[in-house]
Amino acid sequence: xxxxxxxxxxxxxxxxxxxxxxxxxxxxxxxxxxxxxxxxxxxxxxxxxxxxxxxxxxxxxxxxxxxxxxxxxxxxxxxxxxxxxxxxxxxxxxxxxxxxxxxxxxxxxxxxxxxxxxxxxxxxxxxxxxxxxxxxxxxxxxxxxxxxxxxxxxxxxxxxxxxxxxxxxxxxxxxxxxxxxxxxxxxxxxxxxxxxxxxxxxxxxxxxxxxxxxxxxxxxxxxxxxxxxxxxxxxxxxxxxxxxxxxxxxxxxxxxxxxxxxxxxxxxxxxxxxxxxxxxxxxxxxxxxxxxxxxxxxxxxxxxxxxxxxxxxxxxxxxxxxxxxxxxxxxxxxxxxxxxxxxxxxxxxxxxxxxxxxxxxxxxxxxxxxxxxxxxxxxxxxxxxxxxxxxxxxxxxxxx
Amino acid sequence: xxxxxxxxxxxxxxxxxxxxxxxxxxxxxxxxxxxxxxxxxxxxxxxxxxxxxxxxxxxxxxxxxxxxxxxxxxxxxxxxxxxxxxxxxxxxxxxxxxxxxxxxxxxxxxxxxxxxxxxxxxxxxxxxxxxxxxxxxxxxxxxxxxxxxxxxxxxxxxxxxxxxxxxxxxxxxxxxxxxxxxxxxxxxxxxxxxxxxxxxxxxxxxxxxxxxxxxxxxxxxxxxxxxxxxxxxxxxxxxxxxxxxxxxxxxxxxxxxxxxxxxxxxxxxxxxxxxxxxxxxxxxxxxxxxxxxxxxxxxxxxxxxxxxxxxxxxxxxxxxxxxxxxxxxxxxxxxxxxxxxxxxxxxxxxxxxxxxxxxxxxxxxxxxxxxxxxxxxxxxxxxxxxx
Numbered sequence: 111x112x113x114x115x116x117x118x119x120x121x122x123x124x125x126x127x128x129x130x131x132x133x134x135x136x137x138x139x140x141x142x143x144x145x146x147x148x149x150x151x152x153x154x155x156x157x158x159x160x161x162x163x164x165x166x167x168x169x170x171x172x173x174x175x176x177x178x179x180x181x182x183x184x185x186x187x188x189x190x191x192x193x194x195x196x197x198x199x200x201x202x203x204x205x206x207x208x209x210x211x212x213x214x215x216x217x218x219x220x221x222x223x224x225x226x227x228x229x230x231x232x233x234x235x236x237x238x239x240x241x242x243x244x245x246x247x248x249x250x251x252x253x254x255x256x257x258x259x260x261x262x263x264x265x266x267x268x269x270x271x272x273x274x275x276x277x278x279x280x281x282x283x284x285x286x287x288x289x290x291x292x293x294x295x296x297x298x299x300x301x302x303x304x305x306x307x308x309x310x311x312x313x314x315x316x317x318x319x320x321x322x323x324x325x326x327x328x329x330x331x332x333x334x335x336x337x338x339x340x341x342x343x344x345x346x347x348x349x350x351x352x353x354x355x356x357x358x359x360x361x362x363x364x365x366x367x368x369x370x371x372x373x374x375x376x377x378x379x380x381x382x383x384x385x386x387x388x389x390x391x392x393x394x395x396x397x398x399x400x401x402x403x404x405x406x407x408x409x410x411x412x413x414x415x416x417x418x419x420x421x422x423x424x425x426x427x428x429x430x431x432x433x434x435x436x437x438x439x440x441x442x443x444x445x446x447x448x449x450x451x452x453x454x455x456x457x458x459x460x461x462x463x464x465x466x467x468x469x470x471x472x473x474x475x476x477x478x479x480x481x482x483x484x485x486x487x488x489x490x491x492x493x494x495x496x497x498x499x500x501x502x503x504x505x506x507x508x509x510x
Numbered sequence: 511x512x513x514x515x516x517x518x519x520x521x522x523x524x525x526x527x528x529x530x531x532x533x534x535x536x537x538x539x540x541x542x543x544x545x546x547x548x549x550x551x552x553x554x555x556x557x558x559x560x561x562x563x564x565x566x567x568x569x570x571x572x573x574x575x576x577x578x579x580x581x582x583x584x585x586x587x588x589x590x591x592x593x594x595x596x597x598x599x600x601x602x603x604x605x606x607x608x609x610x611x612x613x614x615x616x617x618x619x620x621x622x623x624x625x626x627x628x629x630x631x632x633x634x635x636x637x638x639x640x641x642x643x644x645x646x647x648x649x650x651x652x653x654x655x656x657x658x659x660x661x662x663x664x665x666x667x668x669x670x671x672x673x674x675x676x677x678x679x680x681x682x683x684x685x686x687x688x689x690x691x692x693x694x695x696x697x698x699x700x701x702x703x704x705x706x707x708x709x710x711x712x713x714x715x716x717x718x719x720x721x722x723x724x725x726x727x728x729x730x731x732x733x734x735x736x737x738x739x740x741x742x743x744x745x746x747x748x749x750x751x752x753x754x755x756x757x758x759x760x761x762x763x764x765x766x767x768x769x770x771x772x773x774x775x776x777x778x779x780x781x782x783x784x785x786x787x788x789x790x791x792x793x794x795x796x797x798x799x800x801x802x803x804x805x806x807x808x809x810x811x812x813x814x815x816x817x818x819x820x821x822x823x824x825x826x827x828x829x830x831x832x833x834x835x836x837x838x839x840x841x842x843x844x845x846x847x848x849x850x851x852x853x854x855x856x857x858x859x860x861x862x863x864x865x866x867x868x869x870x871x872x873x874x875x876x877x878x879x880x881x882x883x884x885x886x887x888x889x890x891x892x893x894x895x896x897x
Binding site for chain 1: 601603607612613614619620622623624626627628630634635636639640641642643644645646648650652653655656657658659660661662663664665666667669671676677680683684685704705707708709719746760761762763764765799886887888
């Protein structure tokens with residue numbers, strides 16, 4: 111019998127809210143978490159719509175000296191821990207690990223280091239101590255007392271969902287009993303200027319799958335899931351929020367940044383995850399799309415979905431306008447969106463949509479709708495043609 | 511399933527870009543060279559190990575040299591040396607790419623940021639931004655050789671390569687891929703050296719660099735490199751020669767103490783778990799190849815781990831090192847891994863691996879245990895064996 115990997119805790123912080131409950135409220139309302147960019151100084155991009163959090167995070171994380179993604183990761187991980195282990199400690203710290211997706215690390219401090227060095231001649235190397243994106247996973251492990259595998263995945267915007275897949279793999283390989291998996295990233299001038307230089311930022315805020323979309327909105331946040339084997343959850347009577355029943359990662363090998371136009375790699379990821387889960391396309395009740403709102407991404411993703419699911423696709427929504435594109439955190443945030451949708455038996459709307467792009471021939475969810483959702487799919491795509499597909503199932507009903 | 515074979519290896523390293531060069535250098539390790547960075551303020555007393563990339567233009571072509579960052583160039587060059595080739599237009603959906611890089615394309619990140627600071631966000635360099643992502647190497651390898659399977663990049667300090675190797679082994683064992691290209695790469699960059707100088711991480715120019723030597727002082731020597739290996743599950747293709755197999759990999763977090771990096775008993779327990787999952791006993795280990803970097807503090811942690819391993823094995827196990835050949839960089843265990851595979855193919859342990867204890871072994875080497883300790887509190891290891 112195939113062993114199962116289940117989710118027993120979630121933690122999330124983003125511009126849409128500082129808990130799963132707040133996040134669901136924002137999702138239900140299709141409320142945009144975007145606000146004018148003010149977190150970091152920028153002559154060129156000040157005021158563009160982004161999903162940003164308050165500048166001060168240490169009071170929430172309890173960390174004194176840490177990078178912004180470290181604060182975010184610890185906040186999310188603590189929430190997940192609290193939900194999964196109410197009033198209890200970890201059963202076996204040596205068999206409990208952490209895998210986080212992270213891209214930016216302490217880039218804000220590195221930017222400051224360079225600015226001071228190049229413009230003022232001041233060499234403050236202390237600012238570089240959090241440069242490496244590995245520090246967030248170590249901060250979570252240190253904070254929660256985890257001594258199992260500890261690593262950082264950096265596959266651009268699919269990092270968080272790849273971390274979830276790889277955590278499942280570690281559990282199924284008996285390398286760990288329990289894994290804290292997810293992603294974290296913060297806004298930085300590097301990413302704002304970088305995506306700006308590629309002309310991929312919509313000055314009006316992102317509008318995924320809209321005919322007039324002009325690009326993405328950036329964001330920041332973290333999401334962490336407590337994952338474990340079904341046996342482990344059963345042993346400690348943990349409440350199961352969802353099963354991770356299928357997953358796959360593929361590469362387009364097409365272009366450094368653009369997705370293959372027909373979404374070949376995305377299709378293979380979807381088919382691989384379905385095969386891994388032992389499911390057919392018609393078993394999927396909702397798809398949370400990567401949906402960055404760039405012209406190429408949305409078309410390629412829609413083409414891939416259409417190719418696998420045919421004319422009658424499940425309802426599809428991108429929730430990027432709610433959170434902004436949170437890079438390495440996005441896949442984990444959206445996995446939690448799928449869990450919340452199943453828990454609440456409702457499909458979150460595709461915020462920011464006015465007129466669906468006919469070149470994206472999938473069933474875009476325009477408003478909140480109650481529905482029987484027992485299996486949800488989350489897609490994540492990253493630079494380098496990196497594609498990930500996760501399938502989550504509700505534990506509440508073994509539906510057909 | 512312990513039938514994962516190393517079918518091809520390739521590397522670009524300060525010790526040379528061919529197996530022969532590296533084995534020769536391993537016999538008599540070269541001294542670190544004075545580091546200079548054209549157009550940059552001189553870093554007084556900085557020495558290190560850099561790769562010679564002069565052949566890259568002829569092999570990769572001018573366009574790629576212009577378009578790609580140093581880390582991508584090193585990695586593509588190393589991959590070409592494994593004799594990988596783009597096999598078909600459709601690509602290879604069952605070959606995965608697994609890259610470990612601690613710092614990614616630091617030079618490209620720095621180029622983008624410098625421009626942003628100095629030009630006031632007015633004339634950005636989009637190509638540098640594209641190359642700055644940690645998975646730029648993995649996507650370059652996929653593009654170059656049309657590899658469409660799993661594509662994973664681990665960016666976790668000194669365990670980056672070993673963790674990437676773990677995922678490659680898992681992909682092969684679970685049947686998600688039939689072939690895995692595993693790469694460990696990091697580049698030596700001006701800012702990395704500058705930051706290390708500020709923190710007192712480097713030895714001074716001219717100071718002896720002998721990992722595990724009793725006279726060692728604090729500090730190490732920066733380096734760089736790209737090491738690539740191709741792994742497959744079964745299907746030995748090496749002719750009459752016995753295959754070199756990867757038996758197991760493990761990584762985790764250790765309990766830190768303020769005075770030592772890791773308690774030797776904890777290192778011993780970790781290595782015991784690794785050997786157990788690899789199906790070998792401590793007494794079978796012919797060589798402990800460690801990531802000791804010449805810093806007296808970290809060296810003592812490695813020596814403690816070696817002593818503990820010897821205690822459990824009931825005999826002295828020689829502990830060799832490799833950073834005297836490539837310098838210290840995050841993904842250097844990838845170089846150690848490829849060097850270990852070369853040693854197993856060659857059947858002899860080069861004398862220059864023993865900078866500290868001078869315990870050269872004459873008997874044939876069949877099993878090598880690699881061990882890496884990161885100052886941040888994580889450690890990793892793997893076991894490879896011939897036959």
